[in-house]
Amino acid sequence: MNLTESIRTAFKGLIANKMRSALTMLGIVIGIAAVISLTSIGTGVQASITSQFESMGTNILTIRAGASSSSSGVRGAFGSASTLTLEDSEAIATSENAPAVLRVAPQMSTYSQIVSAESNISAQVIGTTPEYQLIYDLAVASGDFITEREIDARSRSCVLGSTIAATLFPDSEPVGQRVKLGTLQVTVVGVLEEQGGITSVDDSVIIPLTTMQARMTLGRTTSGTHNVQSIVVQAINADEMDAASEQVTAILREQHDILDPTGDSDDFSIINMADMLESLDEVMGILTVFLGLIAGISLIVGGIGIMNIMLVSVTERIREIGIRKAVGAKRRDILLQFLTESAILSLIGGFIGLLAGWLGSLLISNISISGQQIPAAISPDIVVISMAISVAIGLFFGVYPANKASRLNPIEALRHE
Amino acid sequence: MEEVLLPPGAAARLWDKPRERELKNGKLIMIEMINITKTYHIGTIDVPALRGINCHIETGAIAAIVGPSGSGKSTLMNIIGCLDQPSSGQYHLDNIDIAGLSDDDLARIRNQKIGFVFQSYNLLHHADALTNVALPLLYGGVPDRNRQALQALEMVGLADRAHHKPTELSGGQQQRVAIARALVNNPSIILADEPTGSLDTHTSEEIMRIFTNLNKEKGITVIFITHEPDIARYAQKIIHIRDGMVDSDGEVII
Ligand SMILES: Nc1ncnc2c1ncn2[C@@H]1O[C@H](COP(=O)(O)OP(=O)(O)OP(=O)(O)O)[C@@H](O)[C@H]1O
């Protein structure tokens, strides 16, 4: 008996026991569907977070006040110490010793209730400089971004993120209208285009840094300099990130009179987006593997289900095996029949599981959780691997029952009731 | 025919000493058994089912095996049909020494030389008549199976029931399907263990007539077990078994 014939025989056997076949397949279907949907969501989320981070700029350094490590004793919370000043930012921007630095934007932010004639919302207010627009490549939908003149004049103007604009002015053009940031009355000079991304400016209001320092926060240190919360530095390209980081560090140490070259006494810390992206990618990768492993367990359970049913099937069909042997089936024929049956079961189960997993991940990616969609990306690797795994499961868990069936003595099998 | 039956290596082993045996009356021997015993072991207890069977059956004969229940008829039949190996003794089937053949060799002999008919029909329930009849051809690797299976069904007068499942057939019809399956391979010998045991007298006679026709027209050797004297009369030779031994073995005078 050749393979096509044993496949045909196996199919007939499976069709003759539709219910049993379907139930056996269910285990594999669920297992493969779980593997496919979980891993595709894992890889999808990973890809989307990565691209969001990339869209935020892989050549951007963020300098925050306060040390990042606690190696030199007890420190205040990350970013709590007000050691970073506008003067630091200007020093970096104007220094001859920072050739790797392209642009610098100092930044402060606070939360405030924002009230328009039509509506109100609580949102983040960012005080910064015109460089900010260039660093983050923010396109303006209408009006203009904050200008150098407005910075100098500490003018009461603001630029709205797209979501904020839509919330505050659902029915009218925002540019030219007035809004209140807490007690501060400002005029809308521009609206940004939608940016997307995870830490989005869509939900923020941008005002001149000087305006914020003068009118919204207690922006002066005891020495009379101007505090900023962070300084955003754009390197000339992604390859110059390390150089930019070193140059910025040197300038800031000089500014803050820090002589210790080890970095232990630094009162600032530099966050490198590229490094963050890398470690984030790593974590996400581990998460995907982990999800896959969990789903893999259900695959094994499905495989044991196949073995179980095939064993039952062998017992149920002892007489059939006896008949087949009596008319000339060899051990190999019976072995092949049962093995093909379980392989077909798991292959079809795997295929249905693949479709179900694909549909499932589509479904999940259509559900948005707090406005954030979970993207799904089915990788061809996973498809191939899971199909291979399901056939392997069928063969592996089919071997024992098949072998048992093939060894039956024809007489005893025929006598079986 | 022998070349087709076994692979070259096995053929050399099995046929190095051809035993074309003839009886004095010039007839060939299909079955020859010398001192065949079969002992079943249940735990530590030995159950001797056959205790030295000596008999021969001519090619082209119809033989009946009769005897009381538990005398060893089925055990003997299973050994004749290569479904089981004897504990000791010599057995030649169509000049092939059966002793010491591997399971696969036995399967090949069952497939190509022997047709079985059982009291309980032993058809596959989920398959239709045609598929059941074609089953030996499947394992014989024969192409064009359905045509041959249909021919076999025609021979037993059931061509119009080819696509009926066993559950849709009467007992007599099921047994005829089983006979079609037994003869589809053009076997040298058909073995039937109480083929009419579950059938009424009329149907039994129909079945026996099919056997006699096959014997006459195709020269197939037929051996059957029966408890009914009326059925035993279809045989030319009756072998009486008692307590695992041949009681008497002789021609039937009708
Ligand atoms: N698989 C077995 N294991 C143990 N003992 C067996 C087995 N098969 C048969 N026997 C014993 O061998 C003896 C002969 O059995 P067998 O089935 O050959 O009798 P039989 O002549 O066919 O009887 P019946 O007319 O009732 O069918 C009986 O004593 C039986 O108990």
Ligand SMILES: [Mg+2]
């Ligand atoms: Mg019996």
